[in-house]
Amino acid sequence: MTDEKSQTVRLEIDSELANTTLVAMAVRGLCAMTTLSPVEVNRVELCVVEIVNNAIEHAYSSEKGHKVEVSVNLLKSYLTLTISDWGKPMDEGQLGDKNFPVDADDPAAWLCSGRGLPIVQSLMDKVEYQSVDDKNSFTMSKQIRWSSSDLI
Amino acid sequence: MTDEKSQTVRLEIDSELANTTLVAMAVRGLCAMTTLSPVEVNRVELCVVEIVNNAIEHAYSSEKGHKVEVSVNLLKSYLTLTISDWGKPMDEGQLGDKNFPVDADDPAAWLCSGRGLPIVQSLMDKVEYQSVDDKNSFTMSKQIRWSSSDLI
Amino acid sequence: MPFESKSEAGYTIISIDETRLDASISESFRVYLFDQIENGSSNMMVIDLSLVRFMDSSGLGALVATLKKMGGEGSLKLAAAQPAVLDLFNLTSMDKLFTILPTVTEAIEEK
Amino acid sequence: MPFESKSEAGYTIISIDETRLDASISESFRVYLFDQIENGSSNMMVIDLSLVRFMDSSGLGALVATLKKMGGEGSLKLAAAQPAVLDLFNLTSMDKLFTILPTVTEAIEEK
Ligand SMILES: Nc1ncnc2c1ncn2[C@@H]1O[C@H](COP(=O)(O)OP(=O)(O)O)[C@@H](O)[C@H]1O
Numbered sequence: 233m234t235d236e237k238s239q240t241v242r243l244e245i246d247s248e249l250a251n252t253t254l255v256a257m258a259v260r261g262l263c264a265m266t267t268l269s270p271v272e273v274n275r276v277e278l279c280v281v282e283i284v285n286n287a288i289e290h291a292y293s294s295e296k297g298h299k300v301e302v303s304v305n306l307l308k309s310y311l312t313l314t315i316s317d318w319g320k321p322m323d324e325g326q327l328g329d330k331n332f333p334v335d336a337d338d339p340a341a342w343l344c345s346g347r348g349l350p351i352v353q354s355l356m357d358k359v360e361y362q363s364v365d366d367k368n369s370f371t372m373s374k375q376i377r378w379s380s381s382d383l384i
Numbered sequence: 385m386t387d388e389k390s391q392t393v394r395l396e397i398d399s400e401l402a403n404t405t406l407v408a409m410a411v412r413g414l415c416a417m418t419t420l421s422p423v424e425v426n427r428v429e430l431c432v433v434e435i436v437n438n439a440i441e442h443a444y445s446s447e448k449g450h451k452v453e454v455s456v457n458l459l460k461s462y463l464t465l466t467i468s469d470w471g472k473p474m475d476e477g478q479l480g481d482k483n484f485p486v487d488a489d490d491p492a493a494w495l496c497s498g499r500g501l502p503i504v505q506s507l508m509d510k511v512e513y514q515s516v517d518d519k520n521s522f523t524m525s526k527q528i529r530w531s532s533s534d535l536i
Numbered sequence: 537m538p539f540e541s542k543s544e545a546g547y548t549i550i551s552i553d554e555t556r557l558d559a560s561i562s563e564s565f566r567v568y569l570f571d572q573i574e575n576g577s578s579n580m581m582v583i584d585l586s587l588v589r590f591m592d593s594s595g596l597g598a599l600v601a602t603l604k605k606m607g608g609e610g611s612l613k614l615a616a617a618q619p620a621v622l623d624l625f626n627l628t629s630m631d632k633l634f635t636i637l638p639t640v641t642e643a644i645e646e647k
Numbered sequence: 648m649p650f651e652s653k654s655e656a657g658y659t660i661i662s663i664d665e666t667r668l669d670a671s672i673s674e675s676f677r678v679y680l681f682d683q684i685e686n687g688s689s690n691m692m693v694i695d696l697s698l699v700r701f702m703d704s705s706g707l708g709a710l711v712a713t714l715k716k717m718g719g720e721g722s723l724k725l726a727a728a729q730p731a732v733l734d735l736f737n738l739t740s741m742d743k744l745f746t747i748l749p750t751v752t753e754a755i756e757e758k
């Protein structure tokens with residue numbers, strides 16, 4: 233990571249929820265190449281798990297035998313993850329809300345799901361969704377902050 | 385990893401030596417799902433780097449723009465890595481020697497290369513090479529030793 | 537099954553024998569917790585999260601569903617959450633709904 | 648260039664400002680070391696490996712090539728190798744050709 237050159241690795245799993253851990257752990261390993269702090273690495277892991285699980289559960293309706301691809305791109309100042317599926321596209325209206333309203337006194341309004349996308353939108357610096365031909369891609373980027381000693 | 389089910393993730397890079405690190409770091413992350421010790425994880429990393437570099441340097445003559453695939457398979461008792469290329473196949477005679485003879489008094493005989501395959505053959509429990517159609521695959525497995533407390 | 541329960545000081549202590557409470561097991565975790573409410577000896581529960589290094593939104597969902605199902609009866613406390621799990625609760629404001637104590641013992645003693 | 652050299656107590660201390668001494672930089676490392684022999688002020692060298700967490704067979708090859716080129720003249724010592732690097736030297740019997748000391752200071756002082 234000493235120059236502005238970009239490096240990319242593509243990961244691929246079959247659409248089973250148990251396989252998401254494989255992507256999570258591989259991405260954690262890749263994060264060790266960056267200056268992300270342990271807290272930030274945990275957050276990147278959380279985001280990639282949320283989006284990979286969404287692809288499996290929503291794009292593929294939890295059906296095995298389909299491909300989920302995670303492309304990891306490392307730049308000097310950005311980590312970008314693109315999660316792709318070839319299933320049902322997401323309604324883009326899903327992206328937008330990133331709040332977590334909660335009223336402790338109104339149990340009926342407590343949500344048991346629907347926190348995946350707001351989490352990712354809160355934790356990532358940039359989020360994008362695109363469907364091109366059969367391929368749906370969710371792209372998220374996180375800035376890699378450099379410590380002052382790296383700015384020589 | 386609590387049942388005998390197998391989990392697989394495929395990694396893919398472009399044939400550039402600088403990309404090998406991406407595979408190395410992703411595999412290190414995946415090794416955290418196993419019971420491999422830190423020393424063993426370092427050795428798995430070394431083996432995967434040697435074979436990925438061989439694919440780039442020998443199968444593709446260090447030419448960019450070709451695909452190197454690393455399939456990582458986790459079983460309860462085995463970690464298997466398959467490195468594939470679609471370039472020049474390896475002469476199988478290369479597999480066999482896993483010794484490191486060295487005579488400190490005979491500098492002329494000191495080797496400056498050729499240690500990659502012997503290293504992998506020494507460190508892995510099983511090594512195999514296969515060319516099917518255009519695809520050349522180097523498969524290596526390492527047993528995951530279970531501590532007695534896991535044998536309940 | 538990676539979930540276990542035992543009784544202690546009037547509480548049912550539920551422990552999770554997994555490092556990841558994610559979508560691959562959240563639904564069975566929810567079912568397990570619902571079973572505790574329906575068939576368990578006590579609706580005073582402490583969930584021991586000490587082994588859980590990672591939790592995603594589906595794990596959180598299982599806990600919220602359980603809290604909702606209890607409908608204000610009894611108690612559901614969480615214990616020994618690791619940093620990434622605490623971070624998830626804080627981020628999603630779920631720390632407003634759940635009492636999280638550093639240890640199971642403190643969760644039992646907490647009034 | 649991730650390689651640097653400085654003089655100290657009659658030795659040229661060469662340090663590697665990379666965590667990985669692998670095939671992507673081994674050839675430029677070999678060229679750098681050959682330059683030191685051909686143009687350097689001293690053929691007494693200590694290589695500071697303290698930052699190198701990972702080395703592969705090509706890194707090892709660059710060091711062997713350098714030792715061969717020196718042809719018994721001068722000295723090439725290694726310092727501060729991390730566990731994975733030491734493991735590589737032991738595994739390949741290269742610990743028989745190279746003197747590896749825990750620190751640069753000890754490498755300079757070693758006779
Ligand atoms: N990859 C996807 N393909 C299709 N629909 C999706 C996808 N990801 C998310 N969605 C839709 O967006 C909704 C919100 O997603 P999310 O916030 O992750 O919550 P949850 O997955 O818990 O429902 C989902 O319920 C689903 O309807």
Ligand SMILES: Nc1ncnc2c1ncn2[C@@H]1O[C@H](COP(=O)(O)OP(=O)(O)O)[C@@H](O)[C@H]1O
Pocket residue numbers: 434438439440442443472473474475478497498499500501502704
């Ligand atoms: N993937 C491959 N494709 C073609 N030839 C290979 C491949 N891997 C290894 N070889 C051959 O085997 C030889 C020994 O490989 P290795 O022990 O890794 O040492 P080195 O790469 O340093 O030469 C190589 O020099 C090359 O001729």
